Amino acid sequence: MRSAELTKRNFKEVWRDPISLALTIGLPVLMLVVLQALKNADDFFSPSSLAPGVAVFGFVMLMFSAAMSLSRDRESSLFSRLLTTPLKPSEFATGYSLPYLPVAIIQAIVIFAIAAVFGLEISGSAVLVAFILLVCAVMFIALGMIIGSLFTQNQVPFVYMVILLLAIFGGAWVDVESIGGVFKTVGDWFPFAHALSAARDVMSTGAGFSDVSGDLSWLVGYTVIIVGFALIAFRRKMVE
C-alpha cells in the first residue's frame, strides 16, 4: 500500500492538532450537554432524538476541519513534492481521508455515551444506527475532501456555512417533517434529513432495516456520488 505512509503522516497531523480535535469532539459534546440542560417536555429534545443530530453536527465540524487542512496542505511545497511521486489520485484521497474516520467514530461514541447518561434509549438495532452514522461520516469526510481540493483556505469557511445551513434546515436540526412545506421539499432532496430520520426511527420506534431502506438508499446513493466526486476532484488537482 503506497498510501500507507501518507495516511500515517496525516493521521499524526490530525492527532497533533489539539485545537481542531477539541473543536470537532468538544463542541458537539458541549452542545449536547447545553441542550439537555435546557430540556423541556418537547419530544424533540429527548436524547434519542438529539444524539443523531448532534453526531451529524460533529461530522460537519469534522468535514470543515478536513477541508481546511487539505486546502492548506494543497498549497504547500510538500504536497507538490508528493505529486512527483507515483501516488495515484485514489491513493491521495485515501491518505487524506482515512485519518478522519477514527475521529468520527470516537466523536459518535462519545456523543452517544453522554446521551446515554441523559437517558438515551435505542429501541431498534444499535448496529443499524452505527451503520447509518458510519455512512454519514464517510459522506461528510468525502465532502470535506471535495471542498478542500476545490477551494482555497479563505473560501472553505463559506462553503462550510452553506453545508451547515443545508444540514440544519435540511433536517439535521430543524424537524422538517413538522414544519413541512418548502423546508420538507428541499430537505428531502438532500441526504441529511434522510439520514436523520432513519437514525431516529430506528432509535425511537425500533424500525428495522426494511423500514428505513428508503431513507438509507438516499444516504448511500449520495455517499457513493460524493466519494466519486471527491476522486474526480483529486484527479483534477494532480497537474496545475
Added chain:
Amino acid sequence: MTSAAEVSTAISASALTKHYDDFVAVDGIDLEVERGELFALLGPNGAGKTTTIKMLCCLLRPTAGTASVMGHDVSTDPLGVKSVIALSPQETAIAEHVSAWDNLSLMAGSHGIDKATAKARSGELLEMMGLVDRADERVKKYSGGMKRRLSIAMALVTEPQVLFLDEPTLGLDPQSRRAIWSYIEELKGETTILLTTHYLEEADALADRIEIIDEAKIVALGTPDELKGSISDGQVTVVEAAGMTADAIEALRQTYPEVKATATGVEIEGSVVNLYDIQDVLRPRGIVVESSYQKQVTLDDVFLELTGKQLRE
C-alpha cells in the same frame, strides 16, 4: 515504450514552452541529457529554470512542446515519469509536525519502497546530512539549514534514475554544501542529474554540461571548458584604476569593443591587451592605473557576457 534510440537519453525536451497568461516563462527550450550525465541549468532569477523542471516533473502542463524522461512522455505517461524521478524543490518541502524519519519514510513509502530498505537508506542519509542526533524530533524545531538538508535527503532516499535538484545548496553552510557536492559526485555516472544553481563554481566543478538560459530562452550550451573557451582565448585582462568615468570607457571601447566596467576599473577580454594604449586613454583624463593582470575566464565571465547580468553572490 523505450526504443533503442532512446536508451542513451535520459531527459529530452523539444520546443518546451510555458505561458502564464500572456507572460512567456519558458520559450521553446530544447534539452538532451544523457544517462548518467550531470547537467546544470544556469540562469539569472526568473529565467525559467524552475518552470522547466516543473514541466519535466509533471507538475506543470507545458503550453507547447514535448518532453520525456527515460522514454516516458510527461503528457501521456506521467505515472511512468514519476516512478523514475525525484525532485528536490527550490523551496524546502517537508512535513513539519513529524520526525525526519517519518519524512523520509513518507517519500520512500509513496514510491512503494519496502520498510526495511527505506530504513537502511534513511539511516545513511541522516548520517550524511548530520541529522542523526535529532532524527526523532519533530522537524518543526529544526533550523532552516537542517530543514533544507532533510528536504534534499527526501529526494535521495528513493534512489531515482533521474534526479532533479533545484538549487540544492541554497542556504547551506560550507560544510554541508561540500557534503552534498561529494554525494552528488558519487551519484554521477549512475544517476542522471539535472541541477540548477547560482553557485557558478558548483556548476563548474560538478557539471558535465551546462545550459545557460536567460529570459526564457537558451543562450549557450556546452561543457564548462567549452563555455569558458567561448570568450576570446580563455583569458581576461583586469585593469584596476580608481575614478573610472563613462567617458573613459567609451574611449577605450574604440580599441576594445568588449570592454566592461567593474567595481574597481575595467575588464577586457583576451590576453593581448596593450597596456600603453590604455594608459594613453586614461592618463589625460586624470585616471591612474593601479594594477593590471590577467586571469582565467570563469563561468561568471561567461555568464556576464551572455546575459549581461551578474549572478547574486
